[in-house]
Amino acid sequence: MPAQTAAPAPARGGRVSRLSQLTVPSMPQSVASTAAKSSFSQAPSNALVPPPPVAVKKDPKLANNWKAKSAAELTDAEVIAMPDSEYMNEKQMAFFRLKLVELKRGILENAGETTEHLREDTVVVPDPADRATIEEEHALELRTRDRERKLLKKIEQSIQRIDAGDYGYCDETGEPIGVGRLLARPTATLSLEAQQRRELKQKMFGD
Known part of the structure; x- marks a missing residue:
């Protein structure tokens, strides 16, 4: 199964979240290595954290x-x-x-x-x-x-x-x-x- 790439989303302060940049092969969510931790892509059905709030728009x-x-x-x-x-x-x-x-x-x-x-x-x-x-x-x-x-x-x-x-x-x-x-x-x-x-x-x- 081909790797799935998540589209990068800007983090607060103008930075791009490293958590949203990675690709993850189809494997269990238990990942041991540090590299895998930094490249973990959240599955929509089992998000690790609540979704970020709606982007703040300045008037x-x-x-x-x-x-x-x-x-x-x-x-x-x-x-x-x-x-x-x-x-x-x-x-x-x-x-x-x-x-x-x-x-x-x-x-x-x-x-x-x-x-x-x-x-x-x-x-x-x-x-x-x-x-x-x-x-x-x-x-x-x-x-x-x-x-x-x-x-x-x-x-x-x-x-x-x-x-x-x-x-x-x-x-x-x-x-x-x-x-x-x-x-x-x-x-x-x-x-x-x-x-x-x-x-x-x-x-x-x-x-």
């Missing part, structure tokens, strides 16, 4: 709006339209800091609501089926709060990175993560390409 008409607005007044579209030369300037940093603080506030509010719900549902329910339903709902809510607790830690780390001036750059490569990716995931510490490499490694070798 030239909004390119200079950031100059006359405060960080709190800027919209996502206006931040996306900012020139690449202004990447992670003081206003962008302040914009993302506000987003992270708002996200943190929402998580803390949810945590308070969970505590209140659990306190209200402490009444003993005689019916076993009803009791099982309540316990299942509690377990689901606690799992959700546990995920949010982990996210809260990442949010606090991201705020610290902003204060240190390191926010917006990939931990592995030092290259810009990209405004579009940060808007979708403000706590991102890896570029899309680096994230794909990490998830591929975890898929092949485990955590």
Whole structure:
């Protein structure tokens, strides 16, 4: 069976993702060599990572709006339209800091609501089926709060990175993560390409 070549797709920051350039013979997905890892082509039916977000389009008409607005007044579209030369300037940093603080506030509010719900549902329910339903709902809510607790830690780390001036750059490569990716995931510490490499490694070798 002939090798299948995936069309190269531009990664954020103008780079071409190495993961999208390769050819892979028809073989199992378990690939041992480093060369094979770098030339792994994702099968549409079993993608290793979620598909990248839709390409961000800049509106030239909004390119200079950031100059006359405060960080709190800027919209996502206006931040996306900012020139690449202004990447992670003081206003962008302040914009993302506000987003992270708002996200943190929402998580803390949810945590308070969970505590209140659990306190209200402490009444003993005689019916076993009803009791099982309540316990299942509690377990689901606690799992959700546990995920949010982990996210809260990442949010606090991201705020610290902003204060240190390191926010917006990939931990592995030092290259810009990209405004579009940060808007979708403000706590991102890896570029899309680096994230794909990490998830591929975890898929092949485990955590």
